[in-house]
Amino acid sequence: MSVLLRVTDVRKYFPIREGLFFRKEVGRVHAVDGVSLEVRAGETLGIVGESGCGKSTLARCITGLYPVTSGSIEFDGAPLGAKGFRRDVQMIFQDPYGSLNPRRRIGSIIADPLVIHRIGTKTERRRRVQELMELVGLNPEHYNRFPAEFSGGQRQRIGIARALALRPRLVVCDEPVSALDVSIQAQVINLLKDLQAELGLTYVFIAHDLSVVRYVSDRVAVMYLGRIVEIAPGEDLYKVPKHPYTNALLSAASVADPDLSARRERIILTGDVPSPISPPAGCRFHTRCPKAMPRCVAEDPRLTPEGEHQAACHFPVQPGEHLGAETPQIQQESTEPTVGRTESGVDDEPDRRGD
Amino acid sequence: MSLTDAATEAEHVPEQVAVVQGKGPWQLAWERLTRDRAAMVSLGVIAVIVLLAVLAPVFAAVTGHDPQEQFPSIGLSPQGLPIGPGSGFWLGADSLGRDLFVRLLYGARISLLVGLLSTLLATVFGVVVGMFAGFYGGWVDGVLARVLDVVLSFPYLLVAIVLVAALGAGVPLMIFVIAFFSFAAMARVVRGQTIAYREREFIEAARSLGAGKVRTMFVDVLPNLIAPVTVLATLLIPTSIVFEATLSFLGLGVDPRTPSWGAILADSIDFFRVSPGLLIFPAAMLLLTTLAFNLLGDGIRDALDPRSDRLHTRK
Numbered sequence: 001m002s003v004l005l006r007v008t009d010v011r012k013y014f015p016i017r018e019g020l021f022f023r024k025e026v027g028r029v030h031a032v033d034g035v036s037l038e039v040r041a042g043e044t045l046g047i048v049g050e051s052g053c054g055k056s057t058l059a060r061c062i063t064g065l066y067p068v069t070s071g072s073i074e075f076d077g078a079p080l081g082a083k084g085f086r087r088d089v090q091m092i093f094q095d096p097y098g099s100l101n102p103r104r105r106i107g108s109i110i111a112d113p114l115v116i117h118r119i120g121t122k123t124e125r126r127r128r129v130q131e132l133m134e135l136v137g138l139n140p141e142h143y144n145r146f147p148a149e150f151s152g153g154q155r156q157r158i159g160i161a162r163a164l165a166l167r168p169r170l171v172v173c174d175e176p177v178s179a180l181d182v183s184i185q186a187q188v189i190n191l192l193k194d195l196q197a198e199l200g201l202t203y204v205f206i207a208h209d210l211s212v213v214r215y216v217s218d219r220v221a222v223m224y225l226g227r228i229v230e231i232a233p234g235e236d237l238y239k240v241p242k243h244p245y246t247n248a249l250l251s252a253a254s255v256a257d258p259d260l261s262a263r264r265e266r267i268i269l270t271g272d273v274p275s276p277i278s279p280p281a282g283c284r285f286h287t288r289c290p291k292a293m294p295r296c297v298a299e300d301p302r303l304t305p306e307g308e309h310q311a312a313c314h315f316p317v318q319p320g321e322h323l324g325a326e327t328p329q330i331q332q333e334s335t336e337p338t339v340g341r342t343e344s345g346v347d348d349e350p351d352r353r354g355d
Numbered sequence: 356m357s358l359t360d361a362a363t364e365a366e367h368v369p370e371q372v373a374v375v376q377g378k379g380p381w382q383l384a385w386e387r388l389t390r391d392r393a394a395m396v397s398l399g400v401i402a403v404i405v406l407l408a409v410l411a412p413v414f415a416a417v418t419g420h421d422p423q424e425q426f427p428s429i430g431l432s433p434q435g436l437p438i439g440p441g442s443g444f445w446l447g448a449d450s451l452g453r454d455l456f457v458r459l460l461y462g463a464r465i466s467l468l469v470g471l472l473s474t475l476l477a478t479v480f481g482v483v484v485g486m487f488a489g490f491y492g493g494w495v496d497g498v499l500a501r502v503l504d505v506v507l508s509f510p511y512l513l514v515a516i517v518l519v520a521a522l523g524a525g526v527p528l529m530i531f532v533i534a535f536f537s538f539a540a541m542a543r544v545v546r547g548q549t550i551a552y553r554e555r556e557f558i559e560a561a562r563s564l565g566a567g568k569v570r571t572m573f574v575d576v577l578p579n580l581i582a583p584v585t586v587l588a589t590l591l592i593p594t595s596i597v598f599e600a601t602l603s604f605l606g607l608g609v610d611p612r613t614p615s616w617g618a619i620l621a622d623s624i625d626f627f628r629v630s631p632g633l634l635i636f637p638a639a640m641l642l643l644t645t646l647a648f649n650l651l652g653d654g655i656r657d658a659l660d661p662r663s664d665r666l667h668t669r670k
Contacts, residue, residue, distance in 0.1 A: 063563050086565030098556035103578035112574075113564045162560070 004170055004202050005039035005062065010071035012057050016277065030276045031057040033226035034071070036303075039170065044196065044203040046217030046234070048210055048249070050273060054226040055206045056094075059174045062204060063091045075170065087117060090163040094175040096155035100147040106133075106158055107143040113165040132161040136191060153184035157191065164195065172204045177212060189216055210253040214238055219308075222246045225276055225284040232309035240319050242311035244289050283314070291315050384582075387658040394654025397647040404644055408467055411460035418445070420454035422461045422614050427452045437630045447632045449622055455633065458614035459640055465615045466644065469530055470596040476534035477595075478588045481541025482580065488542070489549025490572050500546070506539040512601075519607040526609050529602060533595045544587055545580055552576050582659040589652035593645035600641055616641050 012032040017023040032054045039045045047055045060066045062073060064080055073080040075089060090113075093099035100109055110129045114120055120128060130140035136157040147155055156176060163171055173192065177185040193216060195201060207213045213220055214234055221231040222245065230243040241247045248267040269288045274280050280287050286296040295314050303310040388394055407414075415421055430452025432438055439447045446456040488499035515532050522528055552558060553576070561571045602608040603617025619637040627634035 060559075065559060065563055086563075091560070091563045093556050093560055095556050099560050101557045101575050101578065103581070104575075112561065112566070116564055116566045116570070159560075162564075166564075 002041050003038045004041040004076055005204070006072075006074045007035055007037045007039075007058075007062065008072045008074070010035050010058070010061055010073060011069045012054075012061050012066055013069045027277050030226050030279050032061060032068075033276075033279065035223075035226070035228055036071075037221060037228060037231065039202060039204055041169075041202055042200060043218040044205050044216050046213035046220040047204065047206045047223060048208060048213050048220060049223035050208065050249075052273065052276065053223040054276070055208075055223050056174050057226075058223070059091065059172045059204065059206050063089055063172050065091075087113075087166040088169045090166065090168040090171050092156075092159050092163050092171060092173045092176045095179055096152045096159060097147075097179075099159050100155055102147055105144050105146060106138075106150075109147070110158065110161045110165060113162060117166060119166075128165065129161075132165055135164070135195070136161045151184075152180050153188055156180060156184075156188050160188075160191065160195070164199070167199070168201070170202045170204065172206070174206050175208065176205075178207060178209065185212065192216065210238075210250065222249065225273060225279050227284055227312065228303065229285065229313070230309075230311040231303065232311075236309045240309075242309065242316035243285075243313045244291050244317055245285050246311075247317050283312070291317070384655075384658040388654055391654040391657060393650050394658070397650040397654065400643060400647040401651065404463055404640075404647070405467065407460050408463035411457070411464060414460055415457050418443075418454060418457060420444070420457050422453065422458045423612060424454075425452045426454075430454070437626055437633060439630055440632055446636050447630055449619070449633060450626050455619070455636060458619060459616070459637060461614040462616045462619060462637065463640065463644075465526065465609055465613060466596045466599060466641075469526065469533065469599040470592045470648075473530045473533035473537065473595045473599075474588055474591045476530065477538040477541055477591060478584060480534065481538040482545050482577075482584060484538070485542035485545025486549050486572050486576060486580070489546040490553055490568065490576065492550075492553075496546070499542075503539045503542050503546075506536070507543075509536065511536040515602055516605075516607055519602070524608060524610055526613075529599060529608055532602075533598050536598075537591050537595060541584070541587055541591070544583055548580050548583055549576055552579055586652055586656040586659065589648060589655055593648040593652075596641070596645055596648070 010032055011030075011034055013028040013030055015025045016027040016029065018026045035054075035058055037045070047058065049055045057066065061068050064085065068080075075082070075085055078085070100106075107126070107129050110132055111125045114125045114128060119125070126143075130143060133140045133143070138154060138157050138161065142149075147158070150158065156179075160176075176192065177188050180188060189212060192203070192205075196203060203216070205213060205216050217234045219231065220234050220237045221228050222237070222243065223229070224245050230237065230241065230246045232242075237246065238250065241250055244267075248269050251267045267290065269290075271288050274284070274287055280297075281300075282298055283289070283292075283296040283301050286292040289296065293315060299314065301312045301314050303312045411422075420426070426448065430438060430444060430448030437448045437450050437452065438444060441447070444454050444456070446454075446459065449455050449458065484499055484503070488496045488503075514536075518528065518532055549572075558571060558575055561575050566574070599608055599615070600617030600620070603615040604621045606618070606621065608617055609615050616637045620634065620641075623630075623633035623637070
């Protein structure tokens with residue numbers, strides 16, 4: 001499969017400024033800090049992570065909404081911003097209420113991309129809009145209504161219709177269903193899947209809901225503090241997660257089966273996510289990792305370069321290994337004097353956040 | 356990509372799609388406004404004043420009194436004082452024996468003209484400046500915001516006096532002077548609103564579609580500003596009318612011969628003891644007009660912001 005989107009070592013820092021006049025830069029939020037990934041034509045790449053891990057920032061870098069601080073993004077072999085890029089890459093937004101202009105009619109919102117790119121005559125555009133509305137399961141007769149007259153799910157369909165108007169090749173979905181009711185989520189996700197099959201779309205699908213990502217994604221990337229910690233084909237990731245963070249994340253996901261849920265080992269991480277203003281040195285996860293070793297503080301693990309299943313960890317979790325707090329390994333671990341816990345005086349511990 | 360293939364693909368779309376017209380926010384606002392009695396009465400008063408102003412020449416013809424013509428023999432008493440209201444002079448005559456009623460109607464023309472045009476000018480200018488300042492931010496905002504601060508801290512009456520002294524009185528000058536001093540208030544409101552909208556997701560959506568900044572401003576931000584701008588503009592009209600009357604009262608407004616409410620009031624100072632109508636009628640016109648516009652502005656604000664409904668009915 002050919003690579004449609006290549007992201008190479010992308011960093012996005014947001015400066016923090018203080019002062020009334022000179023706006024001196026006092027710090028930087030390391031929102032995305034060295035992310036490399038590939039998206040292949042026709043696949044869905046899921047990106048999961050907690051709030052604040054930089055997944056939405058990454059999405060906005062990919063769609064060109066944010067200029068990157070460093071690194072490169074190539075779409076179809078051409079650098080970001082090349083001609084036609086705005087047509088080929090579209091975005092579906094998280095908030096179905098905020099992403100539609102409340103003062104404009106649906107027809108004109110969906111026709112926006114066509115008008116901006118000067119496509120078709122007025123009647124052609126109208127036809128296309130009605131065709132798109134039908135495509136996403138909206139009644140084309142509602143052409144002249146306002147966003148306030150639609151439910152959340154319907155509004156998200158409007159956003160999808162708008163994103164598809166230019167026949168894009170890559171659609172970046174930034175938590176497209178997290179603002180919707182669960183019953184509506186399924187409808188919208190199935191719509192996205194159907195559209196992918198019908199139109200041959202490639203998706204970058206961002207979510208914090210693991211089960212949603214599992215359902216839609218061919219491959220899944222897990223982000224933590226601006227980095228990708230693990231990337232693997234969907235089933236591999238869910239069945240044999242290698243990174244301790246992925247293990248913890250998966251153990252936190254709810255399971256419908258109560259028996260399975262009871263049997264499952266729950267890994268409870270201690271502490272908070274360190275501040276992205278001063279991220280920890282070495283492995284970003286070492287401050288909370290049950291398997292942390294001195295090497296994790298000293299050396300920043302890279303994603304294993306070979307294979308489909310890559311994890312950025314010095315000590316990947318082996319299948320069958322226990323990470324729970326009661327396991328003997330952890331007790332042994334906690335006697336380690338140099339492990340980067342908060343009280344052990346390691347550089348860049350989370351307490352420095354207040355700086 | 357062309358739309359020709361889209362059109363062929365769109366064969367399954369019914370040829371004639373019935374259009375379901377949703378009630379727009381404006382339609383809803385209008386419905387709320389029509390339920391507001393004070394606003395509707397005000398609208399009626401404004402309509403009557405506009406009608407009278409438009410029909411001023413007709414009344415001049417009916418009474419046979421040109422607004423500039425002096426009638427020393429019939430308009431003034433033998434002692435040379437202005438006569439009171441009567442069948443010939445409906446609201447009496449002024450100190451020069453001119454028909455007060457006809458002059459008030461012509462004065463309404465000046466007041467409305469100045470009020471509406473200066474507000475229009477201030478609104479257009481204020482919206483553009485405010486939107487650019489708010490949307491672009493950075494140094495554009497810094498420069499424009501400081502300019503607004505300077506304008507707002509100008510001693511406007513002194514500047515008006517200097518300008519009139521330097522350039523000579525006249526309606527166009529007055530419109531520009533009033534617009535210049537009211538656009539800053541509009542620009543400030545628009546700037547604040549624009550900053551609030553700039554961070555909304557639909558603006559980001561427009562950018563991701565490839566919309567330019569100017570297009571985004573006018574297509575996506577502007578429709579959301581119409582409500583506060585309409586309210587403020589309606590409230591600027593009476594302010595401008597009063598401003599005009601003030602300037603005319605001080606003899607700095609329009610050409611002294613042109614009838615203006617402010618000038619008529621200034622004229623009445625020496626005679627209102629013998630002929631109180633000379634003071635009462637123009638003052639009443641001024642009060643009625645500004646009150647009507649203010650009440651209408653309040654009504655429009657309530658109508659455009661349904662959340663204020665509760666407040667309104669509690670009164």
